[in-house]
Each structure stands twice: as structure tokens, then as C-alpha cells.
Amino acid sequence: MAETLSGDLFLRDLWYMPALASSLAPGQMRREMLLGEPVVLGRLQDGALFALRDICPHRGVPLSAGRIMAEGSVECPYHGWRFKRDGQCSKIPSLTGHEDLKAESIRVRAYPVREQDGLIWVYMAARPGSEPRNEPPRPGVSTPTRWTETQRFLCGIDHAVIGLMDPAHGPYVHDHWWWKKAPRVKEKHYAPLSTGFVMTAHKPSKPVYALLGDVQTEITFELPSTRFETITGKLLGAAFKVVGMTVCTPRNAENTDVIQVFWWPGWLNFIYPFFWALGATFIGDDRKIVELQREGLKFNPNLMLIQDSDQPAIWYSRVKKAWAESVETGTDFVNPVQERTLRWRS
Numbered sequence: 001m002a003e004t005l006s007g008d009l010f011l012r013d014l015w016y017m018p019a020l021a022s023s024l025a026p027g028q029m030r031r032e033m034l035l036g037e038p039v040v041l042g043r044l045q046d047g048a049l050f051a052l053r054d055i056c057p058h059r060g061v062p063l064s065a066g067r068i069m070a071e072g073s074v075e076c077p078y079h080g081w082r083f084k085r086d087g088q089c090s091k092i093p094s095l096t097g098h099e100d101l102k103a104e105s106i107r108v109r110a111y112p113v114r115e116q117d118g119l120i121w122v123y124m125a126a127r128p129g130s131e132p133r134n135e136p137p138r139p140g141v142s143t144p145t146r147w148t149e150t151q152r153f154l155c156g157i158d159h160a161v162i163g164l165m166d167p168a169h170g171p172y173v174h175d176h177w178w179w180k181k182a183p184r185v186k187e188k189h190y191a192p193l194s195t196g197f198v199m200t201a202h203k204p205s206k207p208v209y210a211l212l213g214d215v216q217t218e219i220t221f222e223l224p225s226t227r228f229e230t231i232t233g234k235l236l237g238a239a240f241k242v243v244g245m246t247v248c249t250p251r252n253a254e255n256t257d258v259i260q261v262f263w264w265p266g267w268l269n270f271i272y273p274f275f276w277a278l279g280a281t282f283i284g285d286d287r288k289i290v291e292l293q294r295e296g297l298k299f300n301p302n303l304m305l306i307q308d309s310d311q312p313a314i315w316y317s318r319v320k321k322a323w324a325e326s327v328e329t330g331t332d333f334v335n336p337v338q339e340r341t342l343r344w345r346s
């Protein structure tokens, strides 16, 4: 069965991850593009985060070019209007007190924002001001982040996501001794999750996992683009969990940041050098193939998704479509994924 890809459209009513928590010190802010929208993401002096539309409602100057004020607001650099972290205007310096305009009646869009697990999440609601439908995903471990890597992919979110979940590209794109094994038939079991699917726990075959001894791994994918790999095992009698997260953060239709974060217990720090040495290369492989793909996509060709090796991509496309419909119509989301075993050679 061949299927085609649905159009490049951003899903709403979901959490996106534009930055690591450590990248914003108190008193700092900057513009973060998200889904083609300019967002000023910042941290007040007391540590609280804020995410506002980075366009002053007065005359459009980016608020990110202004200042964070001690009383907990952002000041626009053009006429000094100030906005609180909930988006409400708290001061218009030019007013004398005789006018009938109240600063408090003016608002800039505020995005719900969360800081957890060393990550910053921003909720991109379909209707500004609406409450989040759910909470951001979590790794299920409580260690600090141990290793992170961000690379900009020159493509829309779909090709970034599909490239990362594609089981058939490994031997060609990641052609390294520590990753590659002679291609053979693989059989993996999949089950639906609330907004995605999981490749259930199995013994990984790649040589690099041998570093951790005898392990099991489980890989989940949920909208809009969060992949968690949870590796569990035992070393010298002690049980451990290594969790890797990969998210695709769409900046606009042609630029997507792929951000990878790993958590592991401190006593496993001996694996750090491997991440340091190989991690950037691994994501870089995926980034380069997408850049090459761009040379073909320029001509807007028809594309194919074939058989079991492209089934995760087919599911992604269907889950995405079902989510978009549920947002548009205000109806419950029903996950179209069915439990299934997939077989492919890679």
C-alpha cells in the first residue's frame, strides 16, 4: 500500500519545546520563533518564565528588544509600555490620568509556559487565551539533563519527524561501525498511546547499546513530535534507566530544530564521552540527508510511504490529521493507530 503525505501544517493545542531551561538566566529574554509566530521568551528576576507575542500591540516593535523591569514586567523600547507576564499592559507612560483609556484594558497574547525536567515548554493554542488541553510530556526520571544537542534542519516539521522515526534509513544514513549491523529482518510490536504510538520494550540490536550491558528499550512517539526512548537495565546489580528525548521544534515552514536531551543517573556518567563523541554526528547524519532531500522536494514531487517500514510515518500522518480535525471541530481526539507487529529489513 502506498500513501502520500498530508500537507505541511502546524498542529495547535499542543506543547512545543523551544529551549532548555538553563538557556535563560533571570532578567534574560529573547525572540523564539514557534510555528512561524514570534514569541518573546524570558525569565523575570524572580525566576518566573513568560512567553508573549513578540509584537508590541501599540506599534509593532519587538518586546524582546526592550527591558525586563524589576517589578516583573517587560518594557517596550519604543514608547515604554509595560506588560506583565500574563500579557496585561501595566503602564502607558504617555498617559496623564485624564484620558478614558485604561492601560489594563490592553493585552498582548500570552502563551502558557512550563518549566520542568530542565526544559521549557510553550503551549500553542488554536484559540488565544484558551486553557491547555493537557500537560507537556515528561521523561519519567528525576535526574538533571546530562547531555543535549540541537541542530537546525532545513525542512518543515513533517520531514524532520518522519526522518527520525523511519526504520529503514539506518544502514544508509548512519553508516558507522558503532551503529550499523548487517541488515536483517526485524519484527517490532507497536501499540497506540494517547496521541501517538509505542514500539514496545525489546532488546536493541545496535552494538552501541552493549555499553550498558543487557538492556531493554522502549520507544514512544506522541504529537506534535516527542520521541522518548527509555532504556532499562542492570549493571553490577544496580537497576538503571537512561531516557533520551528527541523533539522537532518547528520555527517556521522551512526550519525545524531537532533537540535531543538525555537523562541518566550520575553513576552512569561514564557513558558521557560516547554522547560527546558520537551524539552530534548521529543527528548530523539525519540533518544532512534532509538537506539533500530538499534538492528533490524543490520540485514538489509526489512522495510514497510504503509497507511496514513506512508504517510509523503513515501513522504519524493519520494521527496528525485526526488531531487537526479534533482541534478544528472541537470534538474528542480518537487515535487511529491499531496495535500491530511490523516487519522490515534494516
Ligand code: FES
Binding pocket: 056, 057, 058, 059, 060, 061, 076, 077, 078, 079, 080, 081
Ligand atoms: S510600539 Fe511598543 S510602546 Fe509603542
Ligand SMILES: [Fe+2]
Binding pocket: 163, 164, 169, 173, 174, 286
Ligand atoms: Fe536517523
